[in-house]
Amino acid sequence: MSPALSSPLLRQFALVLCWSAGFVGYRYAADQAPTLLVTFWRLLLAALLLLPFAWTEVRRLPLKIIGQQAGIGVLAFAGVVGPAAKAIELGVSPGLAALLSDLSPLLVALGCCLLPGQRTNGRQWLGLGLGLAGVLLATGAGLGLGVAPAWAYALPLGSALALALATLVQSRLPPSRLALRTQLFIQLAASSLVMLGVAGVEGPLTPPLTLGFALAVLWLLIPTLLGFGLYWLCLRQGSPQAVSGALYLSPPVALLWAWACFDEPLAPGMLLGLLFALAGLLCLNAAERSGRLEPALGR
Template sequence: MKILLSLAFVLCWSSGFIGAKLGAGSASAITVLMWRFLPPAVVLVAVAAVARGAWRGLTARDLTRQAVIGLLSQSGYLLSVYHAIQLGVSSGTTALIDGVQPLVAGALAGPLLGQYVSGRQWIGLVLGLGGVTLVTLADATAGAGVPRWAYAVPLLGMFSLIAATFLESRSRARVAPQVSLTVHCVTSAVLFSVLAVAAGAAAPPAEGAFWLAVVWLVVLSTVGGYGLYWLLLRRSGVTAVNTLMFLMAPVTAVWGALMFGEPFGVRTALGLAVCLLAVVVVGRGEGGRNTAATAAGDGRDSATAAAGDGRDAGRRWATPEHARR
């Protein structure tokens, strides 16, 4: 099941780049982003009004925290990516900068969450960076007339998503995935609608390509991509989930080759293979670390572990004080 969820996550998250390209020819980025989040926000609010069980027990502080996470993970991340491309930064360079995310997350997971990365996992993370570099190196060149500061924009987006990830990981309240997604989408819908109205770009074009892009982004990228991201984060931990980000650039290249006839050469295939190897290495490193931790014991005998103490294995990494959610 974990492998299937991981595969679905990679496909859904990478689909966002393809959806953005589908809508780029018919509307501005802010228009696409507004209509990417407005329809699912309306639907999710309607569902929440009927199914209120998942919302019980949540405080205003919990919901505010989720709103901040939504601003960082969706609004901040996507705005930076789209803005960087509008400034002239190539998509390859943006993907390469974004590919550093697992290394940064791995370095911060120990001191912030108590989830330390093993030596084998570090080898996998470095391998993953090498694979992403192979895929994007040909495109990672400075464009003519691009200001130097523009290359810091996608870097800000990467840190925005990492900040949201760690903020969610340290949350004390256990928020259901449908609640998180609802709050995140509503927050992003409000922000992008305000920006689109202010820019005079709120009206959607009548072109079929635009609405195809919107449906694509809503179903695959927003509901599928972000929904699976938070689900896997709870089950697998920060390092394991962020390692899957290494696969986004190669898989996006496959999407582009199949849908738009973009070149898919030996370098891309080799990079994809290296990224897949990196994910396997990190996964095995995680398994070895958990086995060692279990053998050493963590103050809970097997009977207690079998009965359960309200904390599943995916929550061990939350904090050094034992899984503060």
């Protein structure tokens, strides 16, 4: 691991920066091609790039592990990215779509309360509450309902549920020495097959031979490989609550991306939301550190 990413908090900041870059990619890609087609080529290209580095290990893996990672990948990639992007294309306002999609940390915390051996303590709930307040403040200006059909508003909620399920399932698996690149390859390959069918129903799969489409897909490799890669890496070394809670920083940072790339105005509420979300992340990390110390102090 790079020394620069040895700190859990620095890894989470890097995760948020890469994860939120997907907003810029889809904002630009929406003018180039249908979002499901962009998503299919995004996942397929990422899988092909990882294939030479993962194939040797994949060939030796038991089918059970391949199946587990394939299922998690379908939830985390096809189940998260596709519905949220399609909701915005259908007319759900980006602010509302971001808010609904980023409810996954709350769903993860609730799920931990139901699982044996997991719990969400008071300080973690406080951190999650601060993070949710930050998302509400940051996206408040964009919470109009939009012009989408009623059923489209369920799509970003489905994204939040899919990521929460993928996070909880991955965190419950026994510790594995599976290389991160191999884990990502299996997930992306399985998700590409799913998106092949979904995008194929919508229309032709031939990519537009334009520079704009190529740039959009290449940019989306940042959240695909680095964003999800850092998410799984953080989950290997931290609690589901703290790792998923870091995503509460994603909407405010995505708005900063929009300001930098599209010259959109910065609202005071966005900056305040960023501070609340940051406070929530610090609270979650403090709760995690104290949780590691308690067993040692009790011995």
